[in-house]
Amino acid sequence: MIVGVGALGCPCADLLARAGVGRLTLIDRDVVDVTNLHRQTLYTDADAGSNRPKAIAAAERLRAVNPDIEIHPVVADLNANDADEILEREKHGKPDILIDGADNFETRYILNDLSVKHTIPYLYAGAIGTRGMATVFIPPESPCLRCLFPEPPTPGSQPTCESVGVFSPVSSIIASYQASEALKVLMGHESRAMRSLLEFDLWEGQRRRIDLSGSRDPSCPCCARRDFEFLERDEEDTVSICGKDAIQVNPRVRERLDLHQILAALSVHGEFSHLGVLVKGTLKDEPYTLSVFHDGRAIIEGVSEPALARSIYDRYIGS
Numbered sequence: 001m002i003v004g005v006g007a008l009g010c011p012c013a014d015l016l017a018r019a020g021v022g023r024l025t026l027i028d029r030d031v032v033d034v035t036n037l038h039r040q041t042l043y044t045d046a047d048a049g050s051n052r053p054k055a056i057a058a059a060e061r062l063r064a065v066n067p068d069i070e071i072h073p074v075v076a077d078l079n080a081n082d083a084d085e086i087l088e089r090e091k092h093g094k095p096d097i098l099i100d101g102a103d104n105f106e107t108r109y110i111l112n113d114l115s116v117k118h119t120i121p122y123l124y125a126g127a128i129g130t131r132g133m134a135t136v137f138i139p140p141e142s143p144c145l146r147c148l149f150p151e152p153p154t155p156g157s158q159p160t161c162e163s164v165g166v167f168s169p170v171s172s173i174i175a176s177y178q179a180s181e182a183l184k185v186l187m188g189h190e191s192r193a194m195r196s197l198l199e200f201d202l203w204e205g206q207r208r209r210i211d212l213s214g215s216r217d218p219s220c221p222c223c224a225r226r227d228f229e230f231l232e233r234d235e236e237d238t239v240s241i242c243g244k245d246a247i248q249v250n251p252r253v254r255e256r257l258d259l260h261q262i263l264a265a266l267s268v269h270g271e272f273s274h275l276g277v278l279v280k281g282t283l284k285d286e287p288y289t290l291s292v293f294h295d296g297r298a299i300i301e302g303v304s305e306p307a308l309a310r311s312i313y314d315r316y317i318g319s
Contacts, residue, residue, distance in 0.1 A: 001024075001025040001027065001087070001095035001097070001098050001099065002024065002025070002026050002027065002099045002101050003027045003028075003078050003098065003099070003100060003101055003102055003107060003111060004027070004028055004100070004101030004102040004103060004107070005026050005027075005028040005040075005042070005054045005055055005058045005101060006028070006030075006036065006039075006040050006054070006101055006103060007036075007039040007040055007101075007127060007166055007168070007171035007175075008100070008101040008125055008126075008127060008171055008174060008175045008178065009026070009028070009058075009099070009101025009175075010039075010040045010041045010042040010043070010058065010101075010175070011041055011171065011172050011175035011176065011179075012099060012101065012175040012176075012178045012179045012182070013026060013042065013058060013062060014041065014042060014062065014065065015175070015176065015179035016179055016182060016183070017062040017065050017066045017069060017071070018065060018066060019179070019183060020066065020068075020069065021069065021182075021183075021186060022069055022070060023069065023070040023071075023072070023093065023095075024062065024069065024070070024071045024072070025071075025072045025074060025095060026055045026058050026059055026071065026072070026073050026074065027055060027074045027076060027078055027086065028053070028054040028055040028058070028074075028075065028101075029075070029076060029077035029078075029248065029293075029297065029299075030053070030054055030241060030299065031051045031052060031053050031054065031278070031280070031291055031299075032047040032048045032051065032052050032053075032054055032057055033048055033243075033244065034048040034049075035243060035244070036048070036243070038168050039166055039168035039171050040054075041172075042057065042058045042061045042062070043057055043058070043061075050275070051275055051278075051280050051291070052275070053073070053075045053275075053276075053277055053278065055073035055074055055075050056073045056075065056276070056277070058073065059071045059072070059073035074086060075277045075278075075293065075294075075295075076295060077239070077248065077250070077295075077297055078102075078107055078110060078111075079106075079107075079110065079235045079236075079250070080110060080230060080231050080232065080233045080234070080235055081235050081254060082254075083110050083113075083114055083231060084114070084117075084231065087114055087118065088118075094118070094120075095120060096120070096121075096185070096186055097120065097121045097122075097123065097182050097185050097186060098111050098114060098115055098120050098121070098122045098123065099123045099125075099178055099182060100122070100123055100124050100125050100126075100178075101125075103241075103242035103243070104239070104240075104242065105152035105153060106152065106230070106236070106239075108124065108126075108145065108152075109145065109146070109152055109230040110230045110231060111124075111145075112124075112137070112144050112145035112146060112222060112230070113222060113228040113229070113230045113231045114231070115137060115139055115144065116139045116140075116144050116222050116223045116226070116228070117226070117228050117231070119139050119140060120139075121136060121137065121138045121139070121185050121190070121193075122136070122137045122138075122139075122144075122145070123135075123136055123137075123178045123181055123182060124136075124137060124145055125174050125175075125177070125178055126174075127166055127170045127171045127174050128164060128166060129164040129165065129166065129167065129170075129203075130167045130170055130201055130202050130203035130204070131170065131199070131200065131201045131202075132170045132171075132173060132174040132198075132199070132200055132202070133174070133197065133198065133199050134174050134177050134178060134181075134197075134198050135194065135196065135197040135198065135212065136181050136185070136193045136194055136195070138185070138190055138193060139223060140223065142195065142212070142216065143212055143215040143216040143217065143220075143223070144216075144220060144222050144223040145222075146217075146220050146221060146222040146223070147215055147216050147217040147220045147222075147223065148197070148212070148215060150217075150220075150221075166243075167202060167203065169202055170200075170202050173200075173202070177198065181193050181194060194209075195211070195212050195213055196209040196210055196211050196212055197209065197210040197212055235250055236250065237249070237250060237306070237310060238250070238306040238309050238310060240304075240306075241299060244301060245301065245302060245303070245304055246299050246300060246301040246302070246303070247299070247300055247303055247304070247305075247306055247309035248297055248298070248299050248300075249297065249298050249299075249300060249309050249310055249312075249313040250296070250297055251295075251296030251297065253296075254295070254296060255296060256294055256295065256296070257292070257293075257294055257295070257296055259274055259277075259278070259279050259292070259294055260274065262279050262292050262317065263279045265316075265317075266279060266281060266290065266292070266316060266317075267281075269283050269284060269285070269316060270282050270283040270284040270285075271284070272290075277293060277294050278291050278292060278293045278294065279291075279292045280292070283316070286312070287302050288300055288301065288302045288303060288312055289301040289302060290312070290316065290317075292317060298313050298317055300312050300313065
């Protein structure tokens with residue numbers, strides 16, 4: 001299961017599909033944007049022009065590469081409310097490994113909770129600016145993410161892909177590392193998986209490995225006390241979308257939307273189109289673009305203030 005089919009998830013999924021991994025589940029909440037194309041290698045300009053959901057566009061491309069494997073696209077935001085349900089959904093089957101292609105810390109801590117709770121190896125990774133980082137967590141014997149980083153960094157304390165960008169070769173290197181480690185695990189060679197944290201700065205030519213063999217925290221709230229805090233948290237009302245001047249607004253009541261009804265209502269206020277699993281368009285009287293998904297989420301482009309994003313959502317979609 002690859003969570004986030006962006007700069008890391010695209011090359012990793014491509015390598016695993018070409019290697020013949022039998023089943024890939026691709027989870028992503030967003031649609032393809034032209035600003036993604038320099039580093040998200042499964043997509044084309046046509047995908048961006050037609051606002052295709054990343055999970056669906058990626059699955060189609062990978063099926064063309066290898067039609068003999070199962071690929072399940074899931075257009076969703078993996079969050080505390082639905083993470084367990086998505087993981088255990090009978091249609092997809094419980095995965096043998098979790099691969100981190102996320103663009104935010106909250107999702108990574110949810111993945112860590114899932115990994116420990118369900119005893120599934122977790123490939124943690126990140127790429128920002130010219131720097132990359134990755135490691136493999138294999139419960140129950142290895143440390144988990146919270147052994148190394150007990151809490152997510154405070155908002156605004158770390159650079160983001162919007163503030164400093166991503167040097168695309170960094171993503172490719174980290175994704176190749178993820179694919180390599182995933183293949184070791186999937187072929188039954190967990191003992192060969194790296195038990196160190198890889199860090200590098202491609203621009204500066206710096207690289208180091210940190211041995212994690214003695215890093216398990218006997219008082220870790222997750223892997224020692226089995227307190228799955230991030231799976232039990234209330235979902236955030238709004239979430240910034242990395243690399244875009246956009247905010248995702250989550251519905252207060254989770255239910256499947258009638259997108260034809262949403263299209264009819266929004267068409268009064270601008271030019272909107274039904275694109276399968278979402279309705280997207282631009283308001284005629286306000287400088288905002290709305291993408292409304294079947295699960296009730298909306299991504300509002302042209303806004304950076306969470307309160308304003310929620311106000312737009314309530315005004316045009318409803319609370």
